Amino acid sequence: MNMIEAINSAMDVAMERDPMVTVLGEDVGYFGGVFRATAGLQKKYGKTRVFDTPITECGIAGVAVGMAAYGLRPVPEIQFADYIYPALDQLVSEAARLRYRSAGEFTAPITVRSPFGGGIFGGQTHSQSPEGIFTHVSGLKTVIPSTPYDAKGLLIAAIEDNDPVIFFEPKRIYNGPFDGHYDRPISPWSKHEGSEVPEGYYTVPLGKAAVRREGGDVTILAYGTMVHVVLGVVNDLGIDAEVIDLRTLLPLDIETIDASVMKTGRCVVVHEATRTSGFGAELAALVQERCFYHLEAPVARVTGFDTPYPHSLEWAYFPGPVRIGKALKRILED
């Protein structure tokens, strides 16, 4: 399965198991979503459980909160993460704090799915990585898969979770992993690890990172598309790196990070999102606070630049193999 099929299968399984699971969003019904993530679900589960919505992200999120208050488990889709900002107030001020402000009387177990990230020539309106905005908010969980297997298991776990979850799907790797070399054809998922996805029910627990490659010289923290780019660089350069796929940014698997950095003594954080106040800053600060006496070099960040995503200069913006490789060499020489 590719990642889209895995995500589709996750919703299918979740809907089959729990009649309260309801899918809504722009184009998700009859058409099955612009990325086909919800294809076939309306036909199988009917129009009252899988339905198209007006184009109003604040409405989609607000309605989902109300549906959750009724007792449903809504899975709203925001068609591109770049369009999630009109929904921010409902997600940040409402869904995230409903349990807290009502002392548990009302909860918002919604799972907001949204394709995010660049590398598809989407320009500055179809490429952003807004995860740092959500990890800053108390009460939201933020999940980002990097393989079809994880995407299905994490999404089922997110739908079953009783807290609101922001589920960002790295759309660059929907069809196959991407090693950062934009001039090479995408190799389909079927040829790679993580594409064997069981048909039925299973979960990948939220809050647990995966060690994608064991190594002794440096710890690299990444998620989503960047996991594959990092693995490609490490293999190309022959670096003995430990690559950690965070999978859930919040709650974060700090134990796995601590153990790895204490072992390697070096840490590089890689993400596509802009640098300043990005999630990499949080990771670097945590590693510095917790592993300082084990560090042999300052924690390095490799990120997108603090500009909007430029359409024609996408590959200069993208934190690809050259930028990552340079940072790794520098930190290993320190």
Add this chain to the structure above:
Amino acid sequence: MSDTDRRTNLPPLRLHVPEPPFRPGDPVDYSHMEIPAAGALDRPAVDAPAATMREMPYGLIRVLDGEGRATGPWNPRLEPERLVAMLRNMALTRAFDERMYRAQRQGKTSFYMKSTGEEAVAVAAAEALDRDDMCFPSYRQQGLLIVRGWPLVDMMNQIYSNKADRLKGRQLPVLYSAKEAGFFSISGNLATQMPQAVGWALASAAQGDTRIAATWCGEGSTAEGDFHAAMTFATVYRAPVIVNVVNNQWAISSFAGFAGGDETTFAARALGYGMAGLRVDGNDPLAVYAATDWAAERARTNHGPTLIEHFTYRAEGHSTSDDPAQYRSAEERSAWPLGDPIIRLKQHLIGLGVWDEERHAEMDRELAEQVKAAAKEAEKNGVLGIGLHQPFDTMFEDVFEEMPWHLKEQRAQMRAERESAGI
């Protein structure tokens, strides 16, 4: 001729900035306000298509006339006992507001918001809804809780943010949450409850339930995007929901003109969405009851949502932090031509021969005692800032269902801080 040359002959454009009719010191004259006679407006069938009742949002549904007589097709013809109960609940709401306002002035809490003059909007609506219909209120519908019998002491514990506050002292006073009473947790962010109510309503419809939802916002918040998203969703899915807009003329110091009220009525917002819209004399409890009852039946029989504009007047300041004397004429309140909802219902009941001034005075005394006793009870659990608050550890609870490591670490940090400070 270039565009620039042609434009030199035109007068400069002007920006229109709305201005309320009266400012502090101005004499008040409401003669510009069109007030249709009670009983003048038709009562459409509850299944009438929205397009056939386009005049409704421009009129004003009124049942009680100037002498307190009930008249016309919207007269709900309620039993006298129900009317007395409604009167009592409005008076209790007012007594509660009075007591809590004074409690704030005495420094027992940080903040309070009265609903004086608007009691009918919440109380009469709650009388017309079923007990298990779900309400998504704004911050001036405490009357819903009063009608549904939510304990006054619980309301006060919330206002005092004390150790018995069910919301663990986390919300500003009056931002209640009472699931048992079908009262959704109130947000301080305006109009966010509107799409949530619609979501609840369409979930109810999708589940084949029989319960409906109702939501309230002020006329000022109809400018929020959430309001329009809610209206779109409500129409598209024919959600069984009642959207109440409480036009009390003032959004803090901004008059209704800044929300578009100078150009049209708020009820007429419904027309663009193809929704039924009713404009109601919000100080007429029988009219509010009748309109809500009509809209509830329409929703319950799958004929879709209704927008009700409650045309009323905010007799007091926006909150205890507000001084309306700074921005509006002091005469506005006394001259308000639609009167006071409690006095109007009282007059009606006296006219029916089932009530009198003595009984009314006795009821007011009794309610004041009831509220006073509840306040004493609540104060035993503490008032804001004197130490009888929730345990400190509760700060970290309910952020997530299960506490993650970073919150556990922060909780430990707080405990250590307090220990080292000897607290």
